[in-house]
Amino acid sequence: MRQSDLIDILxxxxxxxxxxxxxxGKITTVTPACRDVxxxxxxxxxxxxxxxxxxxxxxxxxxxFEIVQPxxxxxxxxxxxxxxxxxxxxxxLASQTQDDGRFEIETTIEGQQAWLSMVTNKVLVDDEIIxxxxxxxxxxxxxxxxxxxxxxxxxxxxxxxxxxxxxxxxMSCSSELSQVNETYQAMKEQxxxxxxxxxxxxxxxxxxxSEVQQGQIREAISGELVKCMNLYSEDQITDQKFMLTxxxxxELFGSLSPEDQNLRPDQLSGTNQDEVDDxxxxxxx
Numbered sequence: 115m116r117q118s119d120l121i122d123i124l125x126x127x128x129x130x131x132x133x134x135x136x137x138x139g140k141i142t143t144v145t146p147a148c149r150d151v152x153x154x155x156x157x158x159x160x161x162x163x164x165x166x167x168x169x170x171x172x173x174x175x176x177x178x179f180e181i182v183q184p185x186x187x188x189x190x191x192x193x194x195x196x197x198x199x200x201x202x203x204x205x206x207l208a209s210q211t212q213d214d215g216r217f218e219i220e221t222t223i224e225g226q227q228a229w230l231s232m233v234t235n236k237v238l239v240d241d242e243i244i245x246x247x248x249x250x251x252x253x254x255x256x257x258x259x260x261x262x263x264x265x266x267x268x269x270x271x272x273x274x275x276x277x278x279x280x281x282x283x284x285m286s287c288s289s290e291l292s293q294v295n296e297t298y299q300a301m302k303e304q305x306x307x308x309x310x311x312x313x314x315x316x317x318x319x320x321x322x323x324s325e326v327q328q329g330q331i332r333e334a335i336s337g338e339l340v341k342c343m344n345l346y347s348e349d350q351i352t353d354q355k356f357m358l359t360x361x362x363x364x365e366l367f368g369s370l371s372p373e374d375q376n377l378r379p380d381q382l383s384g385t386n387q388d389e390v391d392d393x394x395x396x397x398x399x
């Protein structure tokens with residue numbers, strides 16, 4: 115069996131999405147799997163320039179790239195400046211493969227948006243330069259990536275909106291609770307003042323008591339007053355903890371620092387959601 119016959123058999127039976135071009139970019143061979151990707155029938159691809167199939171390729175030679183040496187031997191050492199006019203994009207594709215392993219490009223196939231991944235190699239065969247191109251349809255992957263990106267952006271918007279809602283609630287609660295606390299503190303101070311005057315009022319209102327009886331009254335009132343003072347101290351500690359919590363929430367949802375302008379999901383002003391939940395739960399929210 116001749117080598118050319120074997121090559122023809124491989125091209126027909128291969129599942130590889132593969133085509134080859136001459137040094138000018140004219141397509142010489144193409145596998146059936148490759149025709150399926152670019153939606154062409156047999157005979158519609160061979161003889162055409164690759165940039166006729168993927169027109170967007172014509173724009174890329176404007177980018178900077180280095181001409182690569184061909185595979186297949188040292189018989190032909192090309193000058194780095196040698197590049198045939200009109201097929202610069204083939205040299206560009208080969209350079210991209212050498213540097214990055216592949217080149218991805220957006221195009222249109224039969225009126226539909228498509229993304230192709232191209233792995234292009236420059237090969238020396240019988241003193242002639244050819245280019246081999248492995249093509250993959252990566253449209254689904256690109257659409258999935260875009261969908262994930264859109265979901266992330268929407269999530270960030272929802273996080274920002276929810277953060278703003280919580281911030282407004284906390285600010286409103288903080289203002290109201292501050293007024294309530296001031297009133298409550300004033301009432302407790304009045305209560306303590308009344309308790310401290312109870313002893314004097316009782317003794318002044320109960321004339322004729324002996325020193326022993328007055329001492330017993332003072333002792334009883336003093337014991338109850340100590341209990342009131344202890345309760346007052348506990349209330350003050352609780353109030354201080356509460357106000358510290360409110361101050362933490364105000365700081366958390368207050369003005370944003372420059373670092374907070376680009377929050378990620380699960381971040382609120384540099385604080386994770388668990389810390390926010392702990393603060394809110396301490397308020398019973």
